[in-house]
Amino acid sequence: xxxxxxxxxxxxxxxxxxxxxxxxxxxxxxxxxxxxxxxxxxxxxxxxxxxxxxxxxxxxxxxxxxxxxxxxxxxxxxxxxxxxxxxxxxxxxxxxxxxxxxxxxxxxxxxxxxxxxxxxxxxxxxxxxxxxxxxxxxxxxxxxxxxxxxxxxxxxxxxxxxxxxxxxxxxxxxxxxxxxxxxxxxxxxxxxxxxxxxxxxxxxxxxxxxxxxxxxxxxxxxxxxxxxxxxxxxxxxxxxxxxxxxxxxxxxxxxxxxxxxxxxxxxxxxxxxxxxxxxxxxxxxxxxxxxxxxxxxxxxxxxxxxxxxxxxxxxxxxxxxxxxxxxxxxxxxxxxxxxxxxxxxxxxxxxxxxxxxxxxxxxxxxxxxxxxxxxxxxxxxxxxxxxxxxxxxxxxxxxxxxxxxxxxxxxxxxxxxxxxxxxxxxxxxxxxxxxxxxxxxxxxxxxxxxxxxxxxxxxxxxxxxxxxxxxxxxxxxxxxxxxxxxxxxxxxxxxxxxxxxxxxxxxxxxxxxxxxxxxxxxxxxxxxxxxxxxxxxxxxxxxxxxxxxxxxxxxxxxxxxxxxxxxxxxxxxxxxxxxxxxxxxxxxxxxxxxxxxxxxxxxxxxxxxxxxxxxxxxxxxxxxxxxxxxxxxxxxxxxxxxxxxxxxxxxxxxxxxxxxxxxxxxxxxxxxxxxxxxxxxxxxxxxxxxxxxxxxxxxxxxxxxxxxxxxxxxxxxxxxxxxxxxxxxxxxxxxxxxxxxxxxxxxxxxxxxxxxxxxxxxxxxxxxxxxxxxxxxxx
Numbered sequence: 112x113x114x115x116x117x118x119x120x121x122x123x124x125x126x127x128x129x130x131x132x133x134x135x136x137x138x139x140x141x142x143x144x145x146x147x148x149x150x151x152x153x154x155x156x157x158x159x160x161x162x163x164x165x166x167x168x169x170x171x172x173x174x175x176x177x178x179x180x181x182x183x184x185x186x187x188x189x190x191x192x193x194x195x196x197x198x199x200x201x202x203x204x205x206x207x208x209x210x211x212x213x214x215x216x217x218x219x220x221x222x223x224x225x226x227x228x229x230x231x232x233x234x235x236x237x238x239x240x241x242x243x244x245x246x247x248x249x250x251x252x253x254x255x256x257x258x259x260x261x262x263x264x265x266x267x268x269x270x271x272x273x274x275x276x277x278x279x280x281x282x283x284x285x286x287x288x289x290x291x292x293x294x295x296x297x298x299x300x301x302x303x304x305x306x307x308x309x310x311x312x313x314x315x316x317x318x319x320x321x322x323x324x325x326x327x328x329x330x331x332x333x334x335x336x337x338x339x340x341x342x343x344x345x346x347x348x349x350x351x352x353x354x355x356x357x358x359x360x361x362x363x364x365x366x367x368x369x370x371x372x373x374x375x376x377x378x379x380x381x382x383x384x385x386x387x388x389x390x391x392x393x394x395x396x397x398x399x400x401x402x403x404x405x406x407x408x409x410x411x412x413x414x415x416x417x418x419x420x421x422x423x424x425x426x427x428x429x430x431x432x433x434x435x436x437x438x439x440x441x442x443x444x445x446x447x448x449x450x451x452x453x454x455x456x457x458x459x460x461x462x463x464x465x466x467x468x469x470x471x472x473x474x475x476x477x478x479x480x481x482x483x484x485x486x487x488x489x490x491x492x493x494x495x496x497x498x499x500x501x502x503x504x505x506x507x508x509x510x511x512x513x514x515x516x517x518x519x520x521x522x523x524x525x526x527x528x529x530x531x532x533x534x535x536x537x538x539x540x541x542x543x544x545x546x547x548x549x550x551x552x553x554x555x556x557x558x559x560x561x562x563x564x565x566x567x568x569x570x571x572x573x574x575x576x577x578x579x580x581x582x583x584x585x586x587x588x589x590x591x592x593x594x595x596x597x598x599x600x601x602x603x604x605x606x607x608x609x610x611x612x613x614x615x616x617x618x619x620x621x622x623x624x625x626x627x628x629x630x631x632x633x634x635x636x637x638x639x640x641x642x643x644x645x646x647x648x649x650x651x652x653x654x655x656x657x658x659x660x661x662x663x664x665x666x667x668x669x670x671x672x673x674x675x676x677x678x679x680x681x682x683x684x685x686x687x688x689x690x691x692x693x694x695x696x697x698x699x700x701x702x703x704x705x706x707x708x709x710x711x712x713x714x715x716x717x718x719x720x721x722x723x724x725x726x727x728x729x730x731x732x733x734x735x736x737x738x739x740x741x742x743x744x745x746x747x748x749x750x751x752x753x754x755x756x757x758x759x760x761x762x763x764x765x766x767x768x769x770x771x772x773x774x775x776x777x778x779x780x781x782x783x784x785x786x787x788x789x790x791x792x793x794x795x796x797x798x799x800x801x802x803x804x805x806x807x808x809x810x811x812x813x814x815x816x817x818x819x820x821x822x823x824x825x826x827x828x829x830x831x832x833x834x835x836x837x838x839x840x841x842x843x844x845x846x847x848x849x850x851x852x853x854x855x856x857x858x859x860x861x862x863x864x865x866x867x868x869x870x871x872x873x874x875x876x877x878x879x880x881x882x883x884x885x886x887x888x889x890x
Contacts, residue, residue, distance in 0.1 A: 205321060213322055219329060222309060224248055224346065228450070229462045229658070230443050232469040233507075237361070239435075239443035244346075246358025246368075247460055247658065251341040254368050257376035258356055259340055264409045265380050267301040270340070275302045275331035276324055302327040305343045349379060350386030350393075363391055373415065374423040377405040438476040441511035441521050442467050445651055453655065453665045460658035465651050466505035471763055475499060475508040478759040479733075482751050483513060490744045492720075492735050492751060496522035497759065498631050498649070499731040502642035503669055504610075506651045507729065508759075509631075522734065527613060527627040532585045532696075533712030533721045533748060534624030534633075536640065536684060537606040539582055539590075541597040543680045544605065549579040549687050549778050553589045560619045565591045568713070568747070579687045579778075583695030585711060587623055594622035608675045610636040610646060624712060634723055634732030640684045640708070641725040643773040644676035682774025689776055692724065699753035700724055702760055706772045709756070711748030718742050722752035727770040729763055731756055 225243035232238050240246045251259060263270050269277050277300050299307070306326035311319050330339055349359035356379060360368040364375055371379070381401030382389050391398040406423055409415045415423075446463050454461075479495040487493060499508040511521035520526070543549075555573040558565065565587045573586065581589035594602055599617040606615060611633065615626040631649050638647030648669055655665040676684075688708035691697045696711040700722060709724020718740050723732040733752040736743065 205317070213325070219326075221342070226457050227460045227658075228447065228457060229460070230439075230446050231462060231464050232439075232467045232472075233465065233653075234469065235464075236469055237367070238439040238465065238467060238469070238472075239437075240358060240361065241443055241447050242457075244354040244358055245352055246355050246361060248345040248355065249341075249357050249368055251337055251344070254344065254356060255371045255376055257373045258368060258371065258379060259344065260414045261376045261380035261405050261409060262344065262383070263301070263340070264412050264414055265405045266304075266383060268408075268412060270301050271336055273300060275327035276300060299323070300327065301343050302330050302339055305339060305346070306330055308343075308346055308348075347383055348386050349382045350390040372423070372426070373406075373419060374402065374426045377409070377423065378402040381405045436514070436516045438472055438508075438510040438515060439467070439469070440515045440519070441523070442472070442506075442509050442651060444511075444519065444521060445509070445524055449652060450655070453652065461664065462656050462658060462660070463652060464654040464656075466507060466653055467509070467651065468507045471499065471508040472510070474762040475510045475759050478755045478762070479510055480513065481758060482735075482755040486751060490746050490751065491737070491741065492743045492746055493737050494518075494522060494735070495751075495755065496526070496630055496734045497731065497755065498523045498634050499729050499759070499763070500634060500638060500647065500649055501729060502638055502645075502647060503672070504635055504638060504647035504649050505653075505669070506631075506649055508731075508763075509651070518738075520738070522738075523630045523732075525629070527629050528719045528734070528736070529626070529714045530624040530628055530633055530721060531712030531714045531719065531748065532587070532590070532624060533710045533723050534606075534626075534628075535582060535585065535590050535622065536637070536688060536710055537609065537611075538593050538597065538602050538622050539578060539687065540609075540640075540676065540680055540684050541602045541605045542578065542593045543683060544677075545597055545601070547578060547593075547596075549577060549683050551578050552576065553578065553581060553592055555581065555586050555588050558588050558591060560591060560595070563619065565623065579690055582687045582710070583690035583693075585691075585696045590622040591619060594619055606636065608646070609639045610648060610675075624714070630721070630732050630734050633721075634730055637709075637723050637725060637732070638730040639675050640681055640688070641727070641730050641773065642681075644674050644678055644681040645672045646675045647672065647730075678773075679779040682777065682779045685772045685774045686776050686778050688724070689772070696747070696749040697722060697724065697753050699749055700757045700760075702726065702757065702764070704769045705760075705764060706769075706776060707760070708772060711753065713747040716742040717744070717746045720746045720748045720750065720752050722748045722756045724756060724760075725772075726760065726764065727772050728767065729760065731760060731763075733759075 227240055227242040227244055227247045229240055229247050230238045267273075267277070267280070269280060273280075280300065303323050306323050306329075307313070307319075310326055311323060334342075345355040345357075347356075348354055349356070349362070351359075351362050353359040353362040356368040359379055359382070360366055360371050360375070363378070364371060378391065378398055378401075381398065381404065384401070387393070389398050389401050403424060406415070406420050410417060410420050442465060446465065450457060450463070475497045479497055483492065483495055487495075494513055495510075496512060497508065497510045498506060500506045509523050511523045511525075512518050542551075552575050555567070555576050557572065567587050568585065572588070573580075573584070576584075576586065576589065578589070578593075580586075599619065599621050602621055603615045603617055611628055613626065613628045613632065615621060615628075618625070635647050635649035639645060641647075650667055650669055652665070653667055654663060656663050685708050688710055689706060691710055692700050692707050697709050700707065700709055705726050707724055707726050709722060712721035712723070713719070719734065719736045720743065721732065721734050723730070725731065733756045735746060735751045735755070
């Protein structure tokens with residue numbers, strides 16, 4: 112037994128496992144384990160093993176849970192990939208579809224920028240720009256370097272690294288807009304914005320966005336970054352009708368984009384986001400607040416330093432000038448009107464060099480506003496105009512109205528009004544051409560021409576006066592007699608010869624300026640007196656060239672004008688008109704140290720008042736009145752217009768050495784009209800003073816001219832029966848007291864100008880008329 116037991120112990124050894132190990136690390140095979148028919152069977156683990164089973168189940172559950180999360184992530188990634196593939200296919204389909212609706216890429220081309228007309232003063236400075244864009248195109252290197260830096264910093268910080276589309280910028284804009292709940296940032300690059308501006312409409316549609324991306328990719332492939340940026344800066348809208356940085360700089364700062372400083376560049380860059388809302392012309396505070404954001408962005412991106420930011424922020428906020436303010440814009444409009452007739456249609460950027468002196472232009476505008484501001488309101492004068500030109504007809508200053516921003520109507524060029532007595536110099540010059548002299552004597556007395564009884568402005572009469580005195584005092588009765596002596600046709604021919612282009616009516620009232628003319632043509636005609644008898648055609652354009660100056664498209668040819676007056680007549684007219692300023696109706700226009708000549712003009716009930724005068728340097732015409740024709744309060748040409756003329760001419764001649772007028776204030780005989788006088792100067796009082804009366808032309812020659820030549824030349828007024836002129840032989844009045852009856856000289860129903868005054872009622876006892884015998888006897 113004992114041996115058998117020992118034998119069992121030997122045959123059935125027991126292998127006990129290591130209890131200190133985990134079941135996963137080891138296992139034990141004890142004596143109860145056995146092999147049954149090739150299968151291994153295992154008895155239930157001992158109690159110690161069963162106590163470890165809950166821990167194993169927990170570990171298995173944790174493994175299953177971990178495997179589920181990983182599976183979810185794997186499934187999510189899988190479906191995202193699938194969705195991305197289908198989304199890519201969809202986007203590709205949209206691109207193909209919308210791209211197929213676009214023209215072939217081989218036909219794509221940058222559209223031409225609308226041509227700009229750069230208008231410069233005589234010194235080369237810019238007066239104005241005209242065209243759709245409002246300014247010329249500049250090369251990138253010609254701009255202030257702050258401008259491209261500011262634009263790139265605030266609009267497209269990765270401009271130099273992306274390929275036309277900025278995925279990071281799109282993502283950033285999307286996140287920002289989602290977190291803020293509204294549109295704060297845009298994802299378009301500068302290239303995309305340029306593509307939209309060049310080719311597409313502003314509609315916000317999927318088709319337009321897809322086409323914008325395609326065009327941006329094409330632009331990036333075809334052009335360099337610098338070329339793209341230059342095109343963008345020359346075409347982007349900055350508000351107030353300004354396209355491009357040059358137009359915007361001149362619009363807001365009145366300077367070129369070449370010269371803007373850091374603060375101004377930041378303001379311009381800030382406008383791109385909302386040009387109308389942020390315009391400094393509309394909201395300066397909002398514009399400057401946006402500019403500060405731009406400055407901070409530039410500092411963050413390393414374009415500028417902290418000190419530069421402080422300097423720029425400390426500058427006074429920009430205050431935009433009024434839209435298109437300044438008299439120079441009247442000149443610009445005049446230039447644009449004339450260009451088609453000189454060069455045809457404008458198809459490229461051009462430069463127009465004008466004759467305008469920018470300093471004189473400012474002084475002219477200031478002089479008109481000074482006089483209007485002081486006396487305009489109380490005298491019911493609301494508008495004024497001025498034109499000043501030299502002896503060649505080159506316009507040095509032109510102001511078409513009180514304020515261009517309020518009214519763009521050019522009263523110096525476009526408006527035509529009665530010149531009143533400022534037309535009389537042409538009547539007197541025609542009389543001198545016919546043989547009269549400044550010493551010729553006429554009788555200043557009440558007269559009648561048909562139904563018209565012209566009167567002097569003051570309703571007073573001076574008796575016998577010389578022509579020089581009559582012109583100085585602007586005596587209407589003498590002017591009316593002269594036009595009948597000359598013949599209206601001769602007066603019209605002379606006026607046209609000197610430069611008046613408007614149609615003039617051949618009637619007696621032309622003596623007092625009843626036919627309408629423009630201020631510019633009237634002033635240009637006066638320049639023929641100033642320059643010694645040569646035609647002075649008013650002109651403002653000197654030369655037209657391409658933008659780079661390589662080709663001259665037009666150059667004026669006013670350097671060889673024809674003679675339109677003899678030297679003697681020009682000199683005598685100058686001396687006679689000096690009397691207007693020295694002792695006549697234009698005393699308010701006196702210039703210290705300078706010989707000056709001119710003539711006043713006033714129309715019916717002071718609706719228009721003019722003064723046109725000249726020195727050896729400039730001829731200047733000034734008009735005051737109202738656009739609606741409302742009468743002013745007793746304003747005459749010797750009042751507001753003469754004052755404004757004097758203020759402007761003093762400023763224009765400051766620093767210049769005085770020079771005498773042509774003829775030096777001496778009366779000269781015209782050999783053609785008065786052969787007996789030869790070429791010797793005629794007797795005269797002091798320069799500009801009325802001549803003596805000792806050498807009058809005989810009255811017989813005057814009367815023979817009136818009756819023997821003129822009486823039958825001019826038809827009676829329409830609808831009136833013709834009568835035989837009454838003379839001393841048949842008991843009627845004698846010229847120059849009464850010149851004609853019943854409109855024999857074509858006066859008709861025309862309204863006489865204001866210088867003649869209202870007709871006086873007939874007195875109970877008519878005063879004694881001057882007779883031919885009285886004139887002969889000197890009574």
